[in-house]
Amino acid sequence: xxxxxxxxxxxxxxxxxxxxxxxxxxxxxxxxxxxxxxxxxxxxxxxxxxxxxxxxxxxxxxxxxxxxxxxxxxxxxxxxxxxxxxxxxxxxxxxxxx
Amino acid sequence: xxxxxxxxxxxxxxxxxxxxxxxxxxxxxxxxxxxxxxxxxxxxxxxxxxxxxxxxxxxxxxxxxxxxxxxxxxxxxxxxxxxxxxxxxxxxxxxxxxxxxxxxxxxxxxxxxxxxxxxxxxxxxxxxxxxxxxxxxxxxxxxxxxxxxxxxxxxxxxxxxxxxxxxxxxxxxxxxxxxxxxxxxxxxxxxxxxxxxxxxxxxxxxxxxxxxxxxxxxxxxxxxxxxxxxxxxxxxxxxxxxxxxxxxxxxxxxxxxxxxxxxxxxxxxxxxxxxxxxxxxxxxxxxxxxxxxxxxxxxxxxxxxxxxxxxxxxxxxxxxxxxxxxxxxxxxxxxxxxxxxxxxxxxxxxxxxxxxxxxxxxxxxxxxxxx
Numbered sequence: 085x086x087x088x089x090x091x092x093x094x095x096x097x098x099x100x101x102x103x104x105x106x107x108x109x110x111x112x113x114x115x116x117x118x119x120x121x122x123x124x125x126x127x128x129x130x131x132x133x134x135x136x137x138x139x140x141x142x143x144x145x146x147x148x149x150x151x152x153x154x155x156x157x158x159x160x161x162x163x164x165x166x167x168x169x170x171x172x173x174x175x176x177x178x179x180x181x182x
Numbered sequence: 183x184x185x186x187x188x189x190x191x192x193x194x195x196x197x198x199x200x201x202x203x204x205x206x207x208x209x210x211x212x213x214x215x216x217x218x219x220x221x222x223x224x225x226x227x228x229x230x231x232x233x234x235x236x237x238x239x240x241x242x243x244x245x246x247x248x249x250x251x252x253x254x255x256x257x258x259x260x261x262x263x264x265x266x267x268x269x270x271x272x273x274x275x276x277x278x279x280x281x282x283x284x285x286x287x288x289x290x291x292x293x294x295x296x297x298x299x300x301x302x303x304x305x306x307x308x309x310x311x312x313x314x315x316x317x318x319x320x321x322x323x324x325x326x327x328x329x330x331x332x333x334x335x336x337x338x339x340x341x342x343x344x345x346x347x348x349x350x351x352x353x354x355x356x357x358x359x360x361x362x363x364x365x366x367x368x369x370x371x372x373x374x375x376x377x378x379x380x381x382x383x384x385x386x387x388x389x390x391x392x393x394x395x396x397x398x399x400x401x402x403x404x405x406x407x408x409x410x411x412x413x414x415x416x417x418x419x420x421x422x423x424x425x426x427x428x429x430x431x432x433x434x435x436x437x438x439x440x441x442x443x444x445x446x447x448x449x450x451x452x453x454x455x456x457x458x459x460x461x462x463x464x465x466x467x468x469x470x471x472x473x474x475x476x477x478x479x480x481x482x483x484x485x486x487x488x489x490x491x492x493x494x495x496x497x498x499x500x501x502x503x504x505x506x507x508x509x510x511x512x513x514x515x516x517x518x519x520x521x522x523x524x525x526x527x528x529x530x531x532x533x534x535x536x537x538x539x540x541x542x543x544x545x546x547x548x549x550x551x552x553x
Binding site for chain 1: 215216217218239240241242243244245257258261262263264284
């Protein structure tokens with residue numbers, strides 16, 4: 085079970101609390117977590133990865149265990165603590181604006 | 183219950199304002215989709231309980247919401263807007279060519295006859311259609327074939343912001359794009375042609391014969407007279423009597439002919455409304471006086487409507503999609519401001535009252551007349 089923390093606007097959109105839990109099929113990677121997230125909450129499709137390019141949206145960041153995973157390849161394995169459910173995988177709306 | 187439902191999109195969510203036919207006491211619900219920009223919210227003429235909303239922001243992109251119960255509950259539907267084929271390029275500010283890139287939906291215009299069919303005007307400018315209630319979207323690529331490589335963004339982005347239907351001719355539609363101009367289809371959206379002859383913009387477009395590149399801000403027409411179009415251009419209020427084949431200026435005695443919205447009275451095809459602002463550099467009312475201007479002669483002669491509107495120290499703007507008219511016997515006129523006020527007139531503009539004063543910046547106002 086992977087714990088995922090969503091930013092406020094996506095919690096509102098998906099009508100969930102701050103943290104959700106996901107069953108991930110196969111290897112636990114950034115890609116597989118996002119796929120499981122969209123499968124369970126299809127209204128989030130396109131809000132994290134651009135629907136046309138498939139790329140991470142510019143103001144979205146991924147963090148886990150104090151590390152910024154945003155620039156890592158999608159098939160990067162998640163840290164052991166995230167796989168074990170001890171730490172959440174955090175999807176963050178970057179601080180931007182004035 | 184007969185009455186009206188105002189659909190107000192703001193920079194930080196949507197609001198639904200309802201009143202009975204007297205339109206003196208309002209219920210205000212919201213914010214819906216709090217924190218998100220709602221560029222536009224609109225209802226189906228064929229089923230007033232079917233609403234669509236364009237929800238977006240810079241972080242999380244585009245979401246389309248749909249309601250089947252007049253806005254009580256909502257569900258996210260399809261949000262993939264993929265340009266047809268190879269997207270190609272359009273003109274950029276520096277004269278170079280830049281690939282088309284979807285940014286957001288500016289306008290949702292449901293079909294006059296089918297609640298499941300809805301059109302979306304998007305940035306970068308293109309027209310999409312859904313025939314399954316917004317679940318999937320297909321571009322009408324013939325529009326961008328109308329010299330799309332010469333279109334260029336205005337300051338607000340290259341957006342398709344206006345969609346008009348011809349009630350008597352389902353094959354005919356009009357759309358407008360900033361800063362490309364107005365376009366018409368006569369074959370249900372397969373092919374389009376620019377309809378900008380007579381628009382003159384020496385400050386922005388020195389070529390008087392340019393077919394595209396005109397900064398059209400908004401179009402309006404009356405259902406009974408679909409060949410007569412009114413236009414608020416960047417500068418100039420214009421009129422066409424031949425479905426856009428030619429245009430002539432009807433700015434007349436307006437204090438400024440710069441503005442964004444334009445609307446036509448529901449029962450008087452020659453009664454037109456604009457809300458002038460000072461200039462393209464100063465987006466606020468001339469002299470700090472918020473005045474709606476009404477022409478009862480189809481343009482040229484305009485009267486200021488001021489009763490109930492602030493007549494000093496007012497420096498708000500009214501955006502292009504933030505003016506609407508209802509179809510009740512005594513025609514109601516509504517507009518929202520960048521300062522968060524929504525004003526209503528239930529006497530064709532003679533007098534005004536604020537429905538609500540302190541919403542976020544109002545991006546759009548639509549009204550549904552309910553029976």
